[in-house]
Amino acid sequence: MDGMIGRSVTRTEDERLLTGRGSFSDDIVLPGQLWAAMVRSPHAHARIRGIDKAPALAMPGVAAVLTGADALADGLRRIPHNPTHSSPPDIILENRDGSDIYIPHQHVLPVDKARYVGEAVAMAVAETRAQAMDAAEAVAIDWEVLPAVVDTWEAAAPGAPKVWDEAPGNVCIDAEVGDRAAVEAAFAGAHYVASLRTAVARLAGVPMEPRAATAVWDADGNLTVWHGSGGVVRQKKELAHVLGVEDAKVRVVAGDVGGNFGTRNPMYVEAPLVAWAARRTGRPVKWRGDRTEIFLTDCQARDLAAEAEMAFDAEGNILALRSLNIGSLGAHTISFVPVTKGVEIICLAYRIPHVWIRAQAVHSHTPPTYPYRAAGRPEVHWITERLVEIGARALGLDRAEIRQRNLVRPDEFPHDNGLGLVYDAGDFPNNMALALDDADWAGFEARRAQSAATGRLRGIGVSTYLDLSTGAPFERSDVTVKPEGEIEVVIGTGDSGQGHCTSFAQIAADVIEAPFETIRVVQGDTARVKVGGGSHSGRSMRMGAIVITQAVDAILEKGKRIAAIALEVAEADIEYAGAQFRVAGTDRRIGLFEVARLAEAGEGLPDELRGPLRDEAQIEFRKAVIGNGAQVVEVEVDPETGVVTFPRYVAVDDVGRAINPQLIDGQTHGGIAQGIGQAIFEACAYDPESGQMRAASFMDYAMPRADVLPSFTTRITESPSPTNRLGIKAGSEGGTPPAPPAIVNAILDALHGLGVEHIELPATPLAVWQAIRNARSG
Structure with a gap:
């Protein structure tokens, strides 16, 4: 039988989804179901002086109006966010002065203040969604509007309006990583220093499917919640904590999830709120967010302010890097991961002898931030690749050659980057060489001239990337071979469009040597999934492969013992291949599924071999896996409108x-699309005075569309990681981090003749047009 690993098998999920047989969170409709609607703050910062429920309770169909005071009276606990959940090899940021990190508690509904526009402060429950929404509008709240701050630079400044009165200020982490003295010495001897002050715009995750949640309790006090996310085990545990019930009493079902990218992984208030409302009313309760609610309340991402410098010698060798990175947490402290990962990976694929980073995490009156595709990495790729580009221009060096000169070479692995991270394996120079060749870097000037002849400005840009895959260290798989010819694989990750049911089935089919069609993958339901870290940080395929292969190994060992008994030979005489147990040197054999039948029958077998032919594997894996690659982008700029198009886009991924x-x-295509969005379209713009989000709908929040995306040229390379049996690295997030710097470097190359030296993200048509206009006007 040919191996299944490495084959481009068509996704088995697609027929069901394309024919309308998917089951998403909003598809759940239960008999007797009530609807919930949230009362949301219209202010970025305001004290709640009083809430009058009476007008809403008097409206038709209203079953309840609940507040933060009611939640505390009913014993609801805070949401157990674990913002510092980094585990080795991820570093842990600690305050420079040794003080404790201030982590405020988030309750399902606040009792004191609203801290961003859209924060839920009460909930109305009614017979219909329309009645619930009307009731929510009728709840009267006495507000005391307070000063707010939404800009990250301003939030970190002394004297800024505080998000949390109990904290000394908005900066809750102020850490240092690296060797400051060595960096200062290297800068003192530098031939050239490149500098960059930048503010990476905040982004929305905008999944295709808005969030929804439905909850119901049975007569025995068991709770079931249908709620799409990237990991049901975490949701189950956190729901149980908030509601004050045992984990065993809670079941969470994710079903199909219409997009995640990380922002659907944390516990949002609406899931425990509908569960609480269902318990109080004795009826199922459902909530569904509309698109504006999702823009206002989903966790957002990026939002990094930075001031960085890179030191070079006269030949373009990087001597040192230093940076102040200020990451916005928003109003609640849900995760430090973007700030942490940005620190530990800021060197990218480059050999930088000395590095020092001052990292701060700051609160502001905005929605919380959370890891979003390639958490923390696009921001620092932007910083480092822009500095390299600036250095190349100033030193008069070829922009590709300076990068090749500074890349970590294969003979330098394992490589310590000086920030607590060790790179495992790769061929960074070869990946860049392949990208340059696929893009015909050498022939670019001829294409630039062709564009100039039509009045267009053409540019080319390049960026390396490094993708760090860590994440939750625990994973489990339960594998069962059934006599009827099916192999069931239960896994604790969470699929939101990646194709897990296909790729995990390929792994299982490959190692057990059974037909691909016999494998059935089960996930997303805590009635079946006991342990699992969910999907994030590029961990799913690596962690899933480890536990699936280990569980299959155990099943085949058990199967050999059963086959030996059935065939009346010594276990050492049994060989396995092609889903058949054979007696070595003979034609005597017994099939895998027949062995499963014998195991379930149990006749003549010792006790430990009786029962279903199944086994499980559970691991704790705390090793970094480093994906890497390069992208080369060509752009054409219309100087009259500032519109950017992409004649060529090349990506190489290890x-x-x-x-x-x-x-x-x-x-890779999807990751690049999100990178293009960040580069030239997307930004969560907030009014600096009111804190209102100016882009809370698709009318104002610009998204990349099919007609602006190019045809991608992609290449996959394989430098197996030594950390796991199959050598798997992350393959889901690498498209995103290099895209913004590669694209903007290409735009700036197109505008270089005009004297344009920098454009901030996003490089919208307006921003590009203004840069051209300013350059031409002198």
């Missing part, structure tokens, strides 16, 4: 080992 190349290409 994924360690490709389970399904077609799925990896799809992940």
Whole structure:
């Protein structure tokens, strides 16, 4: 039987989804169901002086109006966010002065203040969604409007309006990483220092499916919640904590999830709120957010302010890097991961002898931030790749050659980057060389001239990338071989469009040597999934492969013992291949599924071999896996409008080992699309005075569309990671981090002749047009 790993198998999920047989959170409709609607703050910062429920309770169909005071009276606990959940090899940021990090508690509904526009402060429950929404509007709140701050630079400044009165200020982390003295010495001897002050715009995750949640309790006090996320085990545990019930009493079902990218992984208030409302009313309760609610209340991402410098010698060798990175947490402290990962990976694929980072995390009157595709990495890729580009221009060096000169070479692995992270394996120079060749870097000037002849400005840009895959260290798989010819694989990750049911089935089919069609993957339901870290940080395929292969190994060992008894030979005489147990040197054999039948029958077998032919594997894996690659982008700029188009886009990705190349290409395409969005379209713009989000709908929040995306040229390379049996690295997030710097570097190359030296993200048509206009006007 041909191996299944490395084959571009068509996704098995697609027929069901394309024919309307998916089951998403909003598809759940229960008999007797009530609807919930949230009362949301219209202010970015305001004290709640009083809430009058009476007008809403008097309206038709209203079953309840609940507040933060009611939640505390009913014993609801805070949401157990774990913002410092980094585990080795991720570093842990600690305050420079040794003080404790201030982590405020988030309750399902606040009792004192609203701290961003859209924060839920009460909930109305009624017979219909329309009645619930009307009731929510009728709740009367006495507000005391307070000063607010939404800009990250301003929030970190002394004297800024405080988000949390109990804290000394808005900065809750102020850490240092690296060797400051060595960095200062290297800068003192530098031939040239490149400098960059930048503010990376805040982004929205905008999944295709808005969030929804439905909850129901049975007569025995068991709770079931249908709520799409990237990991049901975490949701189950956190729901149980908030509601004050045992974990065993809670079941969470994710079903199909219409997009995640990380922002659907944390516990949002609406899930415990509908569960609480269902318990109080004795009826199922459902909530569904509309698109504006999702823009206002989903966790957002990026939002990094930075001031960085890079030191070079006369030949373009990087001597040192230093940076002040200020990451916005928003109003609540849900995760430090973007700030942490940005620190530990800021060197990218470059050999930088000395590095020092001052990292701050700051609160502001905005929605919380959370890891979003390639958490923390796009921001620092932007910083480092812009500094390299600036250095190349100033030193008069080829922009590709300066990068090649400074890349970590294969003979330098394992490589310590000086920030607590060790790179495991890769061929960074080869990946860049392949990208340059695929993009015909050498022939670019001829294409620039062709564009100039039509009045367009053409530029080319390049960026390396490094993708750090860590995440939750625990994972489990339960594998069962059934006599009827099915192999069930239960896994604790969470699929939101990646194609897990296909790729995990390929792994299982490959190692057990059974037909691909016999594998059925089960996930997203805590009635079946006991342990699992969910999907984030590019961990799913690597962690899933480890536990699936270990569980299959155990099943085959058990199967050999059963086959030996059935065939009346010594266990050492049994060989396994092609889903058949054979007696070595003979034609005597017994099939895998027949062995499963014998195991369930149990006749003539010792006790430990009786029962279903199944086994499980559970691991704790705390090793970094480093994906890497490069992108080369060509742009054309219309100087009259500032519109940017993409004649060529090349990406090379080292994924360690490709389970399904077609799925990896799809992940790369999607990742690049999100990178293009960040580069030239997307920004969560907030009014600096009111704190109102100016882009809370698709009318104002610009998204990349199919007609602006280019045809991508992708290439997969494989430098297997030594950390796991199949050599897998992350293959889902690499498309995103290098895209913004590669694209803007290309735009600036197109505008170089005009004297334009920098454009902030996003490089919208207006921003590009203004840069051209300013350059021409002198």
